[in-house]
Structures are given as structure tokens and as C-alpha cells.
Amino acid sequence: MLLTKETYSSQVARIIRQMIRDGELQQGAPVKEAVLAARLSISRAPIREALQELTYEGLVTSEPQKGKRVRQLSDDDILNSYDVGAILEAAGVVDSLGDWSEGDMLRLRAVVDDMHNAAQTATDLSSMMNLDDLFHATLLQRCNNSRLVEMARLSCITISKVLCYKKWLTIFSPEGFAKRHQSIAEVVCAKNIRKVETMLRQHYREIGERVVAR
Amino acid sequence: MLLTKETYSSQVARIIRQMIRDGELQQGAPVKEAVLAARLSISRAPIREALQELTYEGLVTSEPQKGKRVRQLSDDDILNSYDVGAILEAAGVVDSLGDWSEGDMLRLRAVVDDMHNAAQTATDLSSMMNLDDLFHATLLQRCNNSRLVEMARLSCITISKVLCYKKWLTIFSPEGFAKRHQSIAEVVCAKNIRKVETMLRQHYREIGERVVAR
């Protein structure tokens, strides 16, 4: 057993992310260090580090000497984030598609199958979100540009699935969601480069627009 | 006159960036908080915040409880960074090229002219680097995705022009550098979308390879 002696800062960052995701800290609301410190019974130092981390992730905005707030995403912010995510993911897939083996394609199709199953059993919707993460990670399974993978994740996954968590859960029907990803998987497995690019861009654009519409 | 009461942290971040760029802090070298604190005659707190900022910029690596070091870029890191920068910049230009006015094109050509002039007078090479920054910023002058612009900058400008500063100054002859950018400008002004994309990707790839070759 590997017991983790994690630093306070990173634990706090995770806790605050959860608080934002669950609506305990609402968008635009001020985030006061002393309040969090008291609540977690620790000093302000690790809180500040965690908030700085979240600031660089884009979940929190910071004005020196004035304070930090949970980021309030404008419609353009949301669309822009999804666009950047789409651009990077599409490029990553297209550039690495030549290296895909049969096994790689099977793996992608398996994720789609899981989505269909989840759409049937469908106890909670968050499992669908996990499958979505897995799907997009699988799309980049052969991408050897780790920086691209990281930035794609940072760009849309982090922001949209923390700040827009509740909206996210309602933008598609489970079946529709599975079908959309199946279409993408088919085009990818057919190695139709041109179509992969346009489909992914459109896929993200549509998600962005639906999130904005709420 | 607007006098700026800047926080220590951000000033320190800028100072450390300079130290890295100028080789005072070498790649892979440990960065000790106490040393910097003593040198700047301030406490460790602002130093820590600055180092965290640089960590998120990718200039510094951090291992909890072990310390921070100036990032040592592998060849792949460099190539990956430039690839991501190229992907984003190309997409940003292509998506916004329809909005370009005559004035926008004149502005881009003016930068190229300045490059040619600088190649003649050529007192110091760092002015060429500033023109390079300006050129690529001008390419994205009509891109309304601020997030894309920011991430493109973060991806390659920051890393390459801080960590690879000295190599960067020697990878092209001033004339060759100006000519390359002129070619790009011409294709952009012709609004040849397909070619813009391939040229930019190739441009960055070539820079990356030359930097690696040193």
C-alpha cells in the first residue's frame, strides 16, 4: 500500500474545485481566504497556494489587493474554451491517426458501447461524464504530444466540467449523447481525416452553444 | 502619470524570468527560496508565489518536499511546444482571415518591412525577437478568441523565448528570418487558407528543429 502524504495545498485545491462544482461556491462569489482557512482548520498559506493554482486553471479570477472570486464565464468564454479544446483535440487526433492499430480502434468502440449501456441503465448522469472524459482521452491515446493533451484537457474539460457541471448534465439525452460519440468514432476508425476535423470542431461547438443556452 | 503599486510576487516573477533568460539560473539548476529571498531582501512568501506562477508557465518544475528547479526542456518538449503554438496560431488566423481589412494587411506588411530594416541596421538581435513577437501578434489581430491567443503565447513564446533565449538568437540569419516572415505574410494577404495553415505549421516546426539542433 502506498500511502500518500499529500501536501495541504493540493488537497485544498481539490476541495475547492468540488465546492465550485457542487454550487457551494457560486460563480462570481468572493472567495475569502480566512473563511476557508477557518472552515478547514488550517492557516491561510496553503489556501492561498490552492487559490493561485485554481486561478491558473481559470476557475478563479484574482484582482491584487481586492480579492479573488469564482470565475464568472461569459458566453464567449465558454465558446472560446470549447473552440480551443476542439482545435487541439482535432489536431492531436489527425496527426496521430496514422499510428492507430486495430486494438486502438476497438478500445474507442468499447467506450462507445459503454456509453450506450450507460444510457440504458442510466442511474446517475455523472457516469456519462466520466465516459465522455474517457472517450476524449482515448481519442488522444496515440498522440505523443503530451503538452497538447494537457492543454486540451485544461482548456475545456477543467473549465466546463467544473464551472458548468450542472448545466453539463442536462444538455443531451443519454441516448443522443452516445449516438453523437458513435458517429465520431466511426469517422475516426475510417481514418477520414478531413471529416474527423470538421466533426470534432462541430461537436464541441454544439456542446458550447447548448451550455451557453442555459 | 499612472504609477503602479505592483505586488512583490509579480515583480519577483519577472526578475526570475530574466535570470533564467540571461543564464544566471541555468536549466536543471535548483531554485532555492531562501537564496532568492536573501538576495532580494524580502521574505519567502512572495518568492514562493512567484515560483508557483513560473511553474504554471512551464519555466520551473516542482516536486513537493524536494524542491523546484529550472525546467530542463527535452527535445520533445521543445518540438511539442512549437507544435501546439503552431496549431493554435494557424487555427486562429484561418478562422479570422475572413474579417481582415486592407489596413490589417498593411499592418502585417509593415512589420515585415521593419524586419528587413532591422536585418540591415542589425545592431542587436533581440530587436528582431521583438519584431517576431509583433508579427505573430499581428497575425492574430482579428482573432476574437482571446483564450486561444493567450494559450498560443503561453505555449511557445514564453517557453522558447525564455528558456531558449540564447539559442533563439542564432538560429536564423537576420535576412533569412525576414524573408521567411515575408513569405508567410504574402500567403496570408492572399487569403490562401490552406497554404497559411501548412506554412505556419512548417515554420514553427523548422524553428523547433533548429532550436533542438543546438
Place this chain on the structure above:
DNA sequence: TAATTGTTGGATGTCGACATTATGCAAAAT
């Protein structure tokens, strides 16, 4: 009354000190 000027409370930025952890070396054991 409206605008300007103290003033007060609260939050952030910074500090110095302590607690904890990692690394290297020396001593002891097999």
C-alpha cells in the same frame, strides 16, 4: 442637497519563526 473628506472595519500581502521532510554521512551490524 451634493460632493468632498476623514474614519473605521475587513480583507489581502508580507513577514519571521517553527514543524516536517529529504539527503548525505558516519557509525554499527552482519
Place this chain on the structure above:
DNA sequence: ATTTTGCATAATGTCGACATCCAACAATTA
């Protein structure tokens, strides 16, 4: 001789307190 054990040192992580700054309200003036 090699490995293990146990310090000693130095660096980071965390703490509590102070200094500084911002925002809102009260007091003053025109």
C-alpha cells in the same frame, strides 16, 4: 566489505501576527 541504522543539516511546508490597502459609511463643507 557491504548493508543497515541513526543522526545532522538544509530545504520546504505551515503557522500566527503584523502591515498595508480597499470599500463603505460618517462627518464636514460648499
